[in-house]
Amino acid sequence: MLPEYQHLVVGESLGFSTEEACQIGEEIGIDWTAAAYSVEEFRAGLDVELEHGLHDPKTNVTNDDPHVTGKIARAHGGGGQARVVK
Numbered sequence: 509m510l511p512e513y514q515h516l517v518v519g520e521s522l523g524f525s526t527e528e529a530c531q532i533g534e535e536i537g538i539d540w541t542a543a544a545y546s547v548e549e550f551r552a553g554l555d556v557e558l559e560h561g562l563h564d565p566k567t568n569v570t571n572d573d574p575h576v577t578g579k580i581a582r583a584h585g586g587g588g589q590a591r592v593v594k
């Protein structure tokens with residue numbers, strides 16, 4: 509596990525690095541050799557799902573937890589937009 513995720517201190521915007529996305533994916537069980545999406549698509553999905561984090565108490569359900577955020581991104585197909593996963 510990465511010692512600390514830096515997604516809250518990347519400039520003025522929220523976002524995960526590609527390395528963090530890869531590590532988060534592995535930690536929640538994504539097999540990158542078999543995934544239907546790339547690490548970069550998953551990273552974009554993580555960034556989108558931060559809308560459910562601490563930045564807005566009205567919509568916070570993840571507390572910016574990278575694993576919970578990753579599970580939501582994975583449920584939405586891994587990428588930056590929701591899609592049906594077959």
